[in-house]
Amino acid sequence: MSFKHHHQHYNFFLTSQKMAVKNTVFSILFGLAILGLAHINTINALSSNYYDQTCPNVESTITSVVKKAMMNDRTVPAALLRMHFHDCFIRGCDGSVLLNSTGKNKAEKDGPPNISLHAFYVIDNAKKAVEALCPKTVSCADILALAARDAVTLSGGPTWNVPKGRKDGRVSKATETRQLPGPTFNISQLQQSFAQRGLSTNDLVALSGGHTLGFAHCSSFQNRLHNFASKQSVDPSLQSSFAAKLQRVCPAGNTVKNAGSNLDSTPTTFDNRYYKLLLQGKSIFSSDQSLLTLANTKAMVTKFANSKQEFEKAFVNSMIKMSSINGGQEVRLDCRVVN
Template identity: 75%
Template structure:
């Protein structure tokens, strides 16, 4: 914990340098109880449904990677415009109701003050902390965007990406290889549908049915759930055996050939990222520190214009 606190002290200045007017005390005077209300809404939701932790973290990530962290992923499709949440990579996103509930609670305290983008960033932090991960102060002051297009979700990193594609995707958003590995650790939470890793366990190549980098026993267990012509709706597996706890199990399994996605496995294909995987696998604290740093960096990307009164529609 001391390491995380020390890390945050040095990060405050780097956040300001991004020029997004984010600060740790942004709502201290305008809505001092906002964070308490948001955390209460998140805790209530997770108490009823443990999958909410992974869902909120994923929504935040998918939001930030398209137009910056502007809550554009929360907007509903309107008329002829199909919004981000209805784009192919986002169809499986869920738990939007948690953000709506948090927004209602905050609006009751201070109408028109706290952005949906800030609520989503804070909720993602709370989701990680409640799942046993690190806690950190979230810089605030994001604005909500007015544009949301499903076509732009094509820019999200796919589970089939190789290391070069991942590096390009992250670097375009000002994120480093360190950030790539640390944020990939978020895969310790949640569930994956068969379609996201089907390419590794069926018809991998013209000569091989299964990805040779995958543990044979692990591949067999996945095949038992996901057939080559899978017809079971929503079939899939948890991201790791402790998928409701935020820990470094993801990295340990990766080194054992038990990762789900091609993008996960690709982290072992470059010396720098492989070294980081080994470091995080051997130290939960090192992973926690790196994850906090990368989350603050990623969530400080913002290009919104307003504070929405309803997270699902523009003002």
């Protein structure tokens, strides 16, 4: 159910008797919760001043933890931003990506697309610091959302007020990571994936700019380098010398562990270089290249390549929109375990 349709239904129910409204809305909410889509209903429950009274120093506390981790490992910002995306795209931003697998259940973090996620210790350290400050108050989902914002800001990107008040989820299933948009997706698959989460094509192009930070393993872009099509070994949309460089790093049948490529030429700086390189045929993923296959998405890529300011403004708006999807139930005491 889209946001638009949900609100149309909701407005219709408001015209009924109060008791009927309560019963009907409850059944809708309950039904959506069963489907794992309860996050749609709590999008307006978040507030930028949620912890002003209960934990006023929460943001500065998290920022200092992220800053310290960055000093030891420059890959931390990219890791935190990716972790937040992967959390929000499964069951909403409910910290389910942080949960450990148990004997009975294989959790999201052990699903194939998430095996390369790292820097969970940063969230653990932030949680420990926040618990010392304000026990049982701040959710792991909020800590991750704030840490992702800090990752962007501390890497030279924009800052913004993160809406807060998310609750942590109790369900995390590795099988559900199949819902994550993949690096080989075409534009229609990407649009469908984002639309299912109430995100537009504009959000898709803006949030793809997160690929300005980080590194990709060969397995996620091998499809463009070898046996691309029956008559072409290499994806023709790749600039030839760039393709040759990637082939040297990732030869056919590559067995070198952790071989791969940076996502752009400034992988620890949050800038608009990703879009500039995309227009030059120097993107890494098929999903990146697919942004050039429609006139409207290509126009946005061009706009962001020409203006860091326009990109940052759109990225912030889309991040707030994406990170406001939530469907959790509790404030976890340990981010890796349900209460």
